[in-house]
Amino acid sequence: MDVVNQLQRQFIDYSASLHREGFLDDQFTQLQKLQDDNSPDFVVEVASLFFEDCEKLINNMARALEQQQGVDFKQVDASVHQLKGSSSSIGAMRVKDVCIAFRSFCEAQNREGCLRCLQQVTHEYSLLKNKLQTLFRLQQQILAAGGSIPVVE
Amino acid sequence: MRVERVISDENDSFPVGMRVLAVDDDPTCLLLLETLLTKCKYNVTTTSQAITALKMLRENKNKFDLVISDVHMPDMDGFKLLELVGLEMDLPVIMLSANGDTKLVMKGITHGACDYLLKPVRIEELQNIWQHVIRRKKFDRKDRNGSGSQDKPYIDSSEAAGLGNVDQNGKFNKKRKDQNEDEDEERDENGHDNEDLSTQKKPRVVWSVELHRKFVAAVNQLGIEKAVPKKILELMDVENLTRENVASHLQKFRLYLKRISCVANQQANMAAALGSVDSTHLRMGTMNGLGNFHTLAGTDQIHNAAFRSFQHSGVLRRLNTPSGVGISGLPSSGLVQLSPVQNLGNTSTNQSKLQSFVIPGNHNANILQGMPMSLEFDQLQNNRAASHVGQFPSVDNTTVLPVSSISASLIDAGCSSSPLLGVTSNSLLLEGSSQLPTLHARNLRDSVSGFPNRSTLSDFTSIAPASNQLHGSKADIQDQASPISCNAGKIISSAPQDWNAPKKDAPYQSNVPSCSINSLRAVNGDMAWLGQCLDQNNPIFNRNVGFDFVDPLSIKFSEGENLAMEPSVIEKEGYLMVQPSRQGSYIPDNEDENFAMEPSVIEKEGYLIVQPRRQGSYIPGNLGSLEDLASAITKQDHDKGKPTDGDFGYNDYSLRTCI
Numbered sequence: 001m002d003v004v005n006q007l008q009r010q011f012i013d014y015s016a017s018l019h020r021e022g023f024l025d026d027q028f029t030q031l032q033k034l035q036d037d038n039s040p041d042f043v044v045e046v047a048s049l050f051f052e053d054c055e056k057l058i059n060n061m062a063r064a065l066e067q068q069q070g071v072d073f074k075q076v077d078a079s080v081h082q083l084k085g086s087s088s089s090i091g092a093m094r095v096k097d098v099c100i101a102f103r104s105f106c107e108a109q110n111r112e113g114c115l116r117c118l119q120q121v122t123h124e125y126s127l128l129k130n131k132l133q134t135l136f137r138l139q140q141q142i143l144a145a146g147g148s149i150p151v152v153e
Numbered sequence: 154m155r156v157e158r159v160i161s162d163e164n165d166s167f168p169v170g171m172r173v174l175a176v177d178d179d180p181t182c183l184l185l186l187e188t189l190l191t192k193c194k195y196n197v198t199t200t201s202q203a204i205t206a207l208k209m210l211r212e213n214k215n216k217f218d219l220v221i222s223d224v225h226m227p228d229m230d231g232f233k234l235l236e237l238v239g240l241e242m243d244l245p246v247i248m249l250s251a252n253g254d255t256k257l258v259m260k261g262i263t264h265g266a267c268d269y270l271l272k273p274v275r276i277e278e279l280q281n282i283w284q285h286v287i288r289r290k291k292f293d294r295k296d297r298n299g300s301g302s303q304d305k306p307y308i309d310s311s312e313a314a315g316l317g318n319v320d321q322n323g324k325f326n327k328k329r330k331d332q333n334e335d336e337d338e339e340r341d342e343n344g345h346d347n348e349d350l351s352t353q354k355k356p357r358v359v360w361s362v363e364l365h366r367k368f369v370a371a372v373n374q375l376g377i378e379k380a381v382p383k384k385i386l387e388l389m390d391v392e393n394l395t396r397e398n399v400a401s402h403l404q405k406f407r408l409y410l411k412r413i414s415c416v417a418n419q420q421a422n423m424a425a426a427l428g429s430v431d432s433t434h435l436r437m438g439t440m441n442g443l444g445n446f447h448t449l450a451g452t453d454q455i456h457n458a459a460f461r462s463f464q465h466s467g468v469l470r471r472l473n474t475p476s477g478v479g480i481s482g483l484p485s486s487g488l489v490q491l492s493p494v495q496n497l498g499n500t501s502t503n504q505s506k507l508q509s510f511v512i513p514g515n516h517n518a519n520i521l522q523g524m525p526m527s528l529e530f531d532q533l534q535n536n537r538a539a540s541h542v543g544q545f546p547s548v549d550n551t552t553v554l555p556v557s558s559i560s561a562s563l564i565d566a567g568c569s570s571s572p573l574l575g576v577t578s579n580s581l582l583l584e585g586s587s588q589l590p591t592l593h594a595r596n597l598r599d600s601v602s603g604f605p606n607r608s609t610l611s612d613f614t615s616i617a618p619a620s621n622q623l624h625g626s627k628a629d630i631q632d633q634a635s636p637i638s639c640n641a642g643k644i645i646s647s648a649p650q651d652w653n654a655p656k657k658d659a660p661y662q663s664n665v666p667s668c669s670i671n672s673l674r675a676v677n678g679d680m681a682w683l684g685q686c687l688d689q690n691n692p693i694f695n696r697n698v699g700f701d702f703v704d705p706l707s708i709k710f711s712e713g714e715n716l717a718m719e720p721s722v723i724e725k726e727g728y729l730m731v732q733p734s735r736q737g738s739y740i741p742d743n744e745d746e747n748f749a750m751e752p753s754v755i756e757k758e759g760y761l762i763v764q765p766r767r768q769g770s771y772i773p774g775n776l777g778s779l780e781d782l783a784s785a786i787t788k789q790d791h792d793k794g795k796p797t798d799g800d801f802g803y804n805d806y807s808l809r810t811c812i
Contacts, residue, residue: 030273030276034188045184046184046185046188049180052180053179053180053181078225081252082225082251085182085250085272086179086182088251089182089272089273090181090273091273
């Protein structure tokens with residue numbers, strides 16, 4: 001019991017901090033709300049998909065930006081656009097914000113700027129991934145201990 | 154909003170179970186969307202590829218109620234998918250994008266999206282999407298019903314109003330507009346109570362290229378005259394296709410053919426027609442006669458000769474009498490060839506008679522026969538406003554011609570399908586108003602292309618009688634013209650099967666007057682007037698009654714090229730006609746059985762024939778030589794043809810004198 005409560009408290013605190021720091025936004029909360037008995041692992045599933053997708057897109061962007069002959073900014077832009085879409089869908093606010101900046105560099109066809117953004121995106125993505133993994137671990141622990149995931153408002 | 158039992162599989166629980174197809178290449182978003190939609194209790198199917206989505210939709214048009222699609226997709230642009238879905242399946246589509254740029258949103262809406270959502274999409278937004286389905290269904294329903302049973306053009310917002318609480322939104326209109334080419338045919342919806350949602354389940358039939366090909370093959374196999382919806386349906390052997398669907402499609406097809414054949418037949422027919430015009434009757438029974446007219450159209454000489462052959466007086470007289478009118482199918486077919494008629498304009502007296510003969514370019518040849526074309530013919534020849542079919546007025550010599558010449562000119566005009574044109578021209582001739590010619594030309598052309606002029610012929614015949622009456626009175630002509638057009642329209646639109654029977658009394662006769670002139674004019678697209686004609690049982694026709702309509706069906710239109718054209722034409726252009734500018738004449742309530750089809754004609758925007766104004770311009774592609782003719786006719790005709798104020802505008806025509 002204590003363990004469960006403790007874990008739950010940890011969970012709540014951690015969630016709150018993630019929100020506070022801008023890693024997650026309201027959309028993530030919505031996702032959590034969608035999780036129910038019918039889809040108990042919904043949030044984890046979506047997050048996993050997001051990570052996969054994110055990696056793929058980042059690789060695409062890196063490849064496109066590395067082209068010495070000429071960067072295909074359209075392609076980069078398309079990737080960024082998609083990343084923006086998925087990050088906003090999952091609630092990855094910081095990632096999304098970087099994407100917005102990234103897009104304007106793409107439009108300006110600014111390779112340097114794009115590369116910088118790419119770096120930032122990669123960084124944010126890694127951070128988020130770690131944090132979410134921690135959060136999910138906590139969730140698992142709570143469930144394992146017989147508790148239920150508290151809803152964080 | 155009053156939510157009635159709608160479409161969904163679970164009858165009374167809509168929107169629960171509404172079937173949504175979600176398309177997004179981003180797996181994260183797709184999963185999210187799926188979950189959200191499921192949460193809203195919809196029945197969700199997902200795919201990450203637009204091509205797959207299209208395939209699924211095409212497999213079974215009835216499978217989904219709504220589509221949600223991302224804008225940026227690698228295999229196909231979301232807007233393209235949107236358009237295709239809208240055209241082919243007529244389903245509501247919601248766009249989804251992370252980019253909320255106004256320009257993009259505008260693009261989405263202009264491409265026909267019902268809504269444009271921004272990512273991340275929220276559940277609240279998705280909870281309301283079922284409204285789009287209801288709206289569309291209701292509008293469609295209204296649309297169909299309206300066209301069938303009401304006068305209101307389907308776009309009419311009044312219909313929407315009828316929908317009760319459903320918001321009339323511009324989307325409906327847009328949908329219709331966007332779907333000009335869409336050949337949804339839910340004729341069987343006609344008369345169906347809008348409120349009866351059970352019918353909403355009926356899928357709208359979309360005439361895809363393959364389906365249409367099958368249809369054409371079936372029609373060819375049966376022979377255009379014998380092509381009745383029931384048999385066509387059997388031959389086609391397509392599931393979920395009803396006789397009504399086929400019937401309405403056939404109607405349109407006939408118009409198309411008429412239009413095409415009109416042009417083709419004009420020349421050939423004119424000559425023959427003129428020669429064969431039999432004063433005794435207008436029995437247009439044989440299109441061939443009319444066909445001749447078509448050919449006549451081109452040549453003055455021919456006309457003269459042909460007309461002369463008519464027993465002028467006798468013919469004329471006959472023309473006046475309904476029997477003489479034989480124009481029966483005139484309108485549609487070759488009548489367009491009236492180019493000689495153009496000259497006719499003057500054959501006021503005789504011509505008027507001729508007018509009755511609807512020179513259905515192709516088919517109407519027969520009709521013309523009855524017409525006292527001889528008289529007018531001469532005139533027609535002289536006047537020949539070549540380009541414009543309607544120009545009967547100028548016909549000096551060919552007074553008699555009215556009929557023949559008219560037809561000739563009409564035919565020349567391009568057989569444009571609108572048999573009505575023929576009629577109108579006739580009537581015009583009668584009055585001497587050149588307006589007819591123009592109309593005719595156009596109509597004929599249109600009608601010709603549209604239908605197997607047969608039907609129009611009947612119209613014409615009916616018109617012919619009317620024309621008799623018109624004698625001397627422009628109004629009459631116009632009326633006749635209208636009826637003719639109406640009739641023609643009717644004939645055409647009405648169940649094809651009925652074409653065989655000269656509908657003399659039917660639609661056209663009674664009320665035609667109203668219909669048509671405007672309708673004729675408008676009919677450029679054939680259809681337009683058809684619809685109109687249909688509505689109005691041309692009273693005029695009644696008068697003349699006598700004529701036998703050449704059963705449009707019997708009139709063989711030059712199938713060859715017509716058919717060839719059809720897929721493309723029918724599918725998109727053919728039906729494209731814009732709404733007939735029913736200037737008042739359109740009488741939606743189909744008094745006549747023929748009208749039944751009307752709505753469909755009008756409805757499908759595509760069909761509505763364009764305003765007849767285009768004298769001679771309608772001829773669809775394959776006109777070939779006819780084009781020359783037509784263009785020639787048109788040129789002259791053009792100006793005259795302009796109907797003014799809603800009537801045939803015959804005022805301009807010199808036809809006044811005629812008939």
